[in-house]
Amino acid sequence: MTTVSLTRREGLLGPAYRHFYEEPVEFVRGEGVHLYDAAGEEYLDAYNNVPCVGHCHPRVVAAIAEQAARLNTHTRYFAAPILDYAERLLASLGGGLGHVMFTCSGSEANDLALRIARFHTGAAGVVVTANAYHGVTSAVAEISPSLGPSVAPGPRVRTIAAPVPGGGDDPEAEGRRMAAELEAAIAELEEAGHGFAAFVADSILSSDGIVPGPAGFLAPVAATVRAHGGLYVADEVQSGFARTGEEMWGYQRHGLEPDLVTMGKPMGNGIPVAAAAVRPELLEEFGRRVRYFNTFGGNSVSIAAATAVLDVIEEEGLREHVRAVGTRLLDRLAALEGHRPLRNVRGVGLYLSADIVAEDGDPAALAARVVNGLRERRVLIGATGPRADMLKIRPPLVFADAAADRLLAALDEVLEEVA
C-alpha cells in the first residue's frame, strides 16, 4: 500500500490537478450516501451527483460485473441493449428528439452538439451564460467562461447574464431580459461574420450560481434562438436524470423543446457514459457526410450501467423521493437564513444553494471556511458561483431525511462557528 501526499500527487499528475478541501480527503470505500476513509471514518456525501443512485448501488455493480464478464464491445457490431436503452431515453425526453448518440463524457457530448449545430447551420457563433461551464475539450472550454480569462470565451462566443440567483420571481420578466441580451449577442456575432449556430445552457445554471427558478424563464430565450435560426442546446449534465425531482430533465421545467439535449455525469453512476439526443433533421446531412464513431461511446458495459441506473430511478421512485426530500431540506435550510451569514436559500429537488455573506470580509473566504468546517465534521459539500461564495449541495438522489438532518445540524454548527 503506497501513500498519497500532495507532493507525490503533484509530482506524478502535475500542477493542473486541483483537490477539494484544505485538508484533502482520501476515500477507500463508498456505500449509498456515505464515503469512508482508511480509518473507517464515515463521511456524508452531500456533494456528488455522479453516484446518483448511491455509491456502489448493488444493482449497478452487478450489472457492470455481469456485463464485463460476458462481453464489452463497440457500436460497429449490432447489439440490442443499446437500442433498448436509447428507446427508453428518447421516450423520457419526448419532443422532437428522435436520435441518441453516445459518447464517454459530458464534454464529448457538448462537443458533438457543437459539431452538429455548426455543421447544420453553417454558422460558428455560440451564445452561453456569463459564467457557464460546459466541459474541457478545446471547443467546449471555449464556451465555458467559468474556466477564467486564460481559456474562454473564444472569439466566436458571446455571453449573456444569467438571472440573479434568488432574484426576481417573475419568469417572464427574467426571460424577456435574457432574450433581449441574446438578441444583441446574436447581432454582434452576425456582424463579426460568425453567424449564429446555437445557444447552450445548463438548465439549472449551476456555475452561474444555481438558478432553479423561476421555472419558465428559459422559454422566451428559446423562442429568440429559434427566431434567429439557431439551435437550442439543453445541457442536462447537471440537471438531468431526476435531479430536480419535478421532471426527468431540467429543461422540461421550463417548458422547452430543445433541438439537442446533452447528458453525462449521473448517467452510469460513475462508469463513463454520456450522450447527445438530437432532432433527426439535424443529423440527415451530418450522418451522410461526416459520420461519427466513438470507440468507447455506448460500449456494452457502459450501456449495462446506464440501464441499471434508469431501472433504479424508476423502480425506487427516485424522482418522487427527490421531490419530497428536497422540498423538506429546502424549507429547513431556509429556516437557517437570516440569523446566520446565509442568504438567498434556493434549490429544486436535490440541487440546493445559498449565498454566504460577509459583512466585513471576503464572502468566498467565508464560504470556504463553511465548506472546510463541514468537511471537518465529515459532511461533504462544495462552493460555487462566479465569486465562489455560494454553497453547492447536490447529493446522490437517494439522500434521505436523516441524511438531510445530519447536514443541517452540521451546517448550523459551522455557521455559528464562523459567524
Add this chain to the structure above:
Amino acid sequence: MTTVSLTRREGLLGPAYRHFYEEPVEFVRGEGVHLYDAAGEEYLDAYNNVPCVGHCHPRVVAAIAEQAARLNTHTRYFAAPILDYAERLLASLGGGLGHVMFTCSGSEANDLALRIARFHTGAAGVVVTANAYHGVTSAVAEISPSLGPSVAPGPRVRTIAAPVPGGGDDPEAEGRRMAAELEAAIAELEEAGHGFAAFVADSILSSDGIVPGPAGFLAPVAATVRAHGGLYVADEVQSGFARTGEEMWGYQRHGLEPDLVTMGKPMGNGIPVAAAAVRPELLEEFGRRVRYFNTFGGNSVSIAAATAVLDVIEEEGLREHVRAVGTRLLDRLAALEGHRPLRNVRGVGLYLSADIVAEDGDPAALAARVVNGLRERRVLIGATGPRADMLKIRPPLVFADAAADRLLAALDEVLEEVA
C-alpha cells in the same frame, strides 16, 4: 429480448452510425480472441485492439467488479492507485515525460494535448500526416483528414505525406523527405499567421495505410519539429501498450523523445480510460492558469481496469508473445503474396497489413469482398488506408499461433475465391 434490425438501429441512433460487414454481426459473448453470436457460433477476432489482453480477461473483469463494488470516485479526492499507476506508466515511457493526465478517450487525450501545445507555444498551427486520424472532438476532427473533406483539415492544419506503405527501406531517406515537407508546411503556417504549435503522428500511421517501417524514419521529423520550436505529439492510441512487440510504445521504435504522448483504446481493455503524458515544463503555466478536471478521467474503476491490464501484459509476457506470434504471422502472410491479389505484406508485432490489388477493377471493392468473405468464415478483420484497399489485421495481443493459422487458412481460401 428485443431484436436488432438496421431499420430499428438507424431509427434510434440516427444516420451517423456505421456498422461493419455487409451482413452485420451481433455478438452476445466474448472470451480471449473469440466472440460468439446468439446462435453460439464462434468468431475469431483478428481485428479488435481494445480488448488487448483478450475479451473478458478474468483478471481485468475481477478488478472491475471488485472496484465497482468498493468505490468509484474522481480525482478531486486523494487516492493511491492512480498515483501507483501513473508511476508505472511514466517508468515505461521514460524520456522527459514526467506527468500523466487522465481522460476518458483517445479523442479527449489528443484534444488535451492540442490545448497544452497551443497554450504553451502561443501558436495554433498543427501538422499531421495526409490521411491521419486522431479522434472526433471538434479540435481533433480538424486534424483528422481521414474523416473526409466535409470535416478536415481545418484552416490551422497542414498535412505531409506519410511514407508509402511497403515502400523504401531506408529510414533516413524517408525521414529526410518527410522533414522537408514538414519545413514547407511550417513555413506556410507561419506565413498564414497561425504559427507552429505541434506535429502529431500515430507512431504506426494506421489510417495512412499502416506503415511500421523502416523503423527510425520519424526521428528526422522530430528533429525538424524541435528546430522550429514546435512540440512532437506521439499518438500511441494504436501503437501503444506492446502492440508492436518490440517496445511498449510505438515511438520508441523510432528512437524519439516526444514532448507529449497520448494513449487510449487498449488501456483499460474496454473500460473507457485514456491519458496524455507530458513533459513537466509544458504544464507549469497551463496548470497555474488553466487547470484541468475530467469528471470520469482517472476514476477508481478505470484505474483498476488499467492497472490489471498492465499486470497482465507484464505477467503474461505479452510483449515478447506479440513479437514471436507477429513475426511468424508476418512471414506466413508474406508467403501468400504474389500468387494472390496481395501485395506489400507488412507489419510489426500484431499490427499487420497488405494491399489488395485488382488488375481490372476496384481494389477497395475487392478488399471489401475479402473482409466480407472472412466474416462469412467467422474471421474478423477490417479494411483501411486512404483508398480502403488495405487489410487491417490487429487482433488482441493474446492471439496465438493456432489463431494465426486459422486466419491464414481462411484468408488463403477467400483470396482464391475472389481472385
